[in-house]
Amino acid sequence: MRVIVIGAGVGGLTAAALLAKAGLEVTVLEAHTYPGGSAGTFVHRGYRFDAGATLLAGFDPDGVFARLEQWLGLEFPVQRLSAGESLMRVFLPEGRSVDRPVGRSYEQAAQLEAFGPWVGGFWTWQERRAQALWSLAAGLPFPPANLDELGRLVCIGIPWAKQHWRELPGILTDFVRRTSAHAPPIPAFRRFLDAQLLIASQADADRTYALFGAAALDLPHRGVALPRGGMGVVAETLARAVEMQGGRVLYRHRANRLVVHGGRIQAVEVVLGGRRRGQREVLEGDLFVANLTPGSLAGLLGRPGGPPSDGWGAFVVHAVLPEPDLPPGPPYRQWAGEGDWVFVSLAEGAQRGSPGVWVLSASVHTPLSEWRGLSEEEYRARKKAWQDRVERQVERMISGFRESARLILGASPHTFAFYTSRPDGWVGGYPQIHPFRTPSPKTPYPNLFRVGETIFPGQSVPAVAMGGIRVAEGILTKLGAKYKYPTGSFST
Numbered sequence: 001m002r003v004i005v006i007g008a009g010v011g012g013l014t015a016a017a018l019l020a021k022a023g024l025e026v027t028v029l030e031a032h033t034y035p036g037g038s039a040g041t042f043v044h045r046g047y048r049f050d051a052g053a054t055l056l057a058g059f060d061p062d063g064v065f066a067r068l069e070q071w072l073g074l075e076f077p078v079q080r081l082s083a084g085e086s087l088m089r090v091f092l093p094e095g096r097s098v099d100r101p102v103g104r105s106y107e108q109a110a111q112l113e114a115f116g117p118w119v120g121g122f123w124t125w126q127e128r129r130a131q132a133l134w135s136l137a138a139g140l141p142f143p144p145a146n147l148d149e150l151g152r153l154v155c156i157g158i159p160w161a162k163q164h165w166r167e168l169p170g171i172l173t174d175f176v177r178r179t180s181a182h183a184p185p186i187p188a189f190r191r192f193l194d195a196q197l198l199i200a201s202q203a204d205a206d207r208t209y210a211l212f213g214a215a216a217l218d219l220p221h222r223g224v225a226l227p228r229g230g231m232g233v234v235a236e237t238l239a240r241a242v243e244m245q246g247g248r249v250l251y252r253h254r255a256n257r258l259v260v261h262g263g264r265i266q267a268v269e270v271v272l273g274g275r276r277r278g279q280r281e282v283l284e285g286d287l288f289v290a291n292l293t294p295g296s297l298a299g300l301l302g303r304p305g306g307p308p309s310d311g312w313g314a315f316v317v318h319a320v321l322p323e324p325d326l327p328p329g330p331p332y333r334q335w336a337g338e339g340d341w342v343f344v345s346l347a348e349g350a351q352r353g354s355p356g357v358w359v360l361s362a363s364v365h366t367p368l369s370e371w372r373g374l375s376e377e378e379y380r381a382r383k384k385a386w387q388d389r390v391e392r393q394v395e396r397m398i399s400g401f402r403e404s405a406r407l408i409l410g411a412s413p414h415t416f417a418f419y420t421s422r423p424d425g426w427v428g429g430y431p432q433i434h435p436f437r438t439p440s441p442k443t444p445y446p447n448l449f450r451v452g453e454t455i456f457p458g459q460s461v462p463a464v465a466m467g468g469i470r471v472a473e474g475i476l477t478k479l480g481a482k483y484k485y486p487t488g489s490f491s492t
Contacts, residue, residue, distance in 0.1 A: 001025060001479065004268055004285035006255045006300075008035035010461055011451040012291025013238035013249075014468025015475075017072055020245035022476055027283065028242060029270060031254035034232065035239045037291070037420050038427055039461050041232025045407060048352040049318045050231045050361050051419070052427055054345035055199075055332060058462030060223030062134075064469070065234075065462065072241045077233050078225035079351075086330040087220045090195060091397055092188045093337045099330065102220050115192075118184040125182050129174065129214035132167060134222070136160050141470055142435075142456050145442035148477050171211065175435050179213030180205035193217075195336035198365060199343055200459060201432040202312055212432040222462070226331060228351045234461060254421075256280070258288070258300045258448075265448045268300075288448045289471060295423035297443075297450065307426035313368045313413030314427050315386045317394065319360040323349070325404040326358045335393050340364050342393040357406065362394045368424045371413045383412050429453035441471050449475065 001024045005016045008030035020026040034040055038052035058065040059080050069075055081087060083103035091097045098114035101107055104127055111119050136156065141149035161168060183193055183205060193213075194204040200216035201208040208216070227233045239249045252273030259267040259282065267284040290297045298305025326346070333344040342364050349357035366386065374382060387410040394401045402408070413425025430437045438458040441449045451471045457463040 001287065002285040003027070003287045003289065003475075004029065004283060005289040005291060006268065007037065007291030007452070008032075008235065008239060008249060008251075009037035009291045009452055009464065010039050010235050010238065011453070011455075011464040011468040011471075012289060013235055013242060014068065014465045015289050015291075015451055015472040016247055016249075017068075017238055017241040017245060018469065018472035019475060020242055020247035021072060022472075024287075026242060026245075026247035027285075028239070028247065028249040029253040029255055029268070029283075030249065030251050031273070031421060032419065033251050034236070035249065035251075036232040036235035038416065038422070039231050039464070040235055041230030044318075044409065047320055047349075047354055047357075047359055047407065048230045048232075049359060049409070050345065050347075052314065052316070052363075052416070053231055053461050054361055054363075055219070055224075056227055056231060056234065056461055057219050057222040057224045058465065059225045060221075063223040063462065064465045066223065067469075068238075068465065072245075074237055074241050074244075076225075076237050077228040079228060080223065080225045087224055088332040088334060089330050090192055090334045090336050092192060094188070096188065098192065100220050102224060104221055107220060115186055115189045118186060119189055122183050122189075126214045126217050128167065129171065129211060130218035130221075132164050132171065133211060133215050134218070135163075141440070141474070143440050145440035145474065149440070149474065174210035174214070177210045178206055179208045179210045182210060191336050195334055195341045198341060199334075202365075202428045202459065203431040203433055207431065207433045209432060209434055211435065216432075216459075219460075226347070226351075230347065230352055231461070252276075253281075255300055257302070260301070260445070263445065265445050286447065287475060288445075289475075290443075290448065290450050291452050292450070293422055293426060293452070293454055294450070295426070296421055299423075306423045307368060308430060310431050311368060311424075311426045312365045312428050312431075313371060313425045314363050314411075314416065315366045315390060315413070316361055316363045316411040316415075317387060317390045318407075318409040318411065319362070319394075319401070319405045320349070320354070320407040321358045321360055321398070321401070321405055323356055323358060325398075325400060327398060333397050335397055337396065340389055340393050342390060342397075344394060344397060360394075360398075360405075362390055364390050364393070365428075366413065368413055368426060372424065379412075379414065383410055383414075386410070386412065429459040432458070441467070441474065 003026045005012045005028040016026045040051045086099040086101045088100040144150040197208045254271045256271045257269040265288045270281045272279045295305035335342040344362045347359045416425035438456045
């Protein structure tokens with residue numbers, strides 16, 4: 001049974017490694033020279049920069065990456081943060097700030113100190129909902145893509161509902177209620193919530209539905225870790241796992257067209273790079289997994305497609321700072337004061353092969369519409385204006401940033417579109433404004449499946465890996481007893 005995975009992102013590689021472990025013949029096609037996509041790490045002038053995603057979780061005992069380590073016999077090169085350590089500092093209006101430490105009791109104490117006793121009820125609600133959801137989310141196929149997933153949803157959901165029957169009315173209401181409905185009307189606290197949710201759900205507290213908001217705000221308590229060498233080490237480790245299980249990962253192999261015959265995908269036409277630049281090959285397969293956005297997949301099928309009207313782009317500033325010039329503080333910092341919200345990630349250069357410096361990435365959401373239809377001159381002017389805006393916001397957290405930086409690079413949505421082939425440079429997934437926003441892996445073709453940030457559970461690197469598990473399990477269930485799970489059911 002031949003499986004072809006298009007795209008070496010974390011979701012595609014997770015599915016590929018598990019399918020190879022189960023005995024299928026797996027080939028992963030990647031257009032770039034390294035894995036990870038928007039969760040990859042690139043090298044420029046000897047420095048390792050994260051292309052997009054920088055925040056990593058899922059290393060708690062039941063977390064997705066802890067389970068993958070067990071199932072695949074691998075170890076991700078990460079430094080796990082302990083309870084009480086500060087993960088993030090959020091800078092608020094009027095010169096205030098609040099840290100987000102690891103561990104719920106530490107988080108509660110920090111929030112009460114920063115905003116007063118009025119926020120205690122919000123965090124009690126958040127913890128209760130998050131714990132209930134995480135006990136369900138690991139094996140939740142939602143929305144179900146087929147009768148097998150529907151049956152599994154019922155089997156998982158009924159015992160869970162019995163266990164949480166007292167909370168069910170509130171949980172069901174939170175499907176349609178906004179996160180802000182639970183928050184006290186404290187302007188600084190609402191600014192804090194909006195900033196945090198924009199990272200995790202691509203929408204503010206007035207638009208993010210409450211169940212997703214509760215889970216998204218639980219990140220510091222879900223096994224957070226700092227990747228040694230950059231976020232790309234997650235994908236690099238999974239790519240090695242694919243090869244260890246007998247699969248192939250082929251770089252400089254860009255999928256150009258899917259060949260359809262008899263209502264099924266028969267093959268993928270590939271354009272090669274490197275020494276064979278421009279040459280074409282046709283690779284036949286039995287099953288296909290597309291680690292692509294819906295628009296990119298539509299393009300392979302010769303159909304129009306693009307990002308949703310409310311999808312976001314990112315403008316990112318990468319920089320290198322001498323170690324003495326960086327104020328002490330946690331590895332992640334977010335500006336939630338006046339002006340643009342900016343999220344800053346910091347990594348010790350020693351962990352990336354460049355001792356004596358810190359590597360910085362600062363990102364801000366930008367509307368995709370601002371970057372369409374520009375002439376070359378207009379694009380250069382707009383990129384310069386956005387880079388100036390981001391640099392000024394970073395200066396508010398790191399005084400003297402622009403003067404002390406050894407290197408500064410800017411990346412716009414056009415940059416993401418060029419390097420990741422995402423239409424318009426759309427990143428972050430669908431804004432989570434209702435529970436049915438993120439579709440299932442199902443496609444119109446019975447042997448083609450989707451994986452990545454645009455299927456449930458959606459956003460974040462651990463969620464994408466969970467989606468990869470879901471797709472692998474669905475494929476193996478469909479194939480029956482001939483191919484075995486690595487350790488029983490992935491959902492247990």
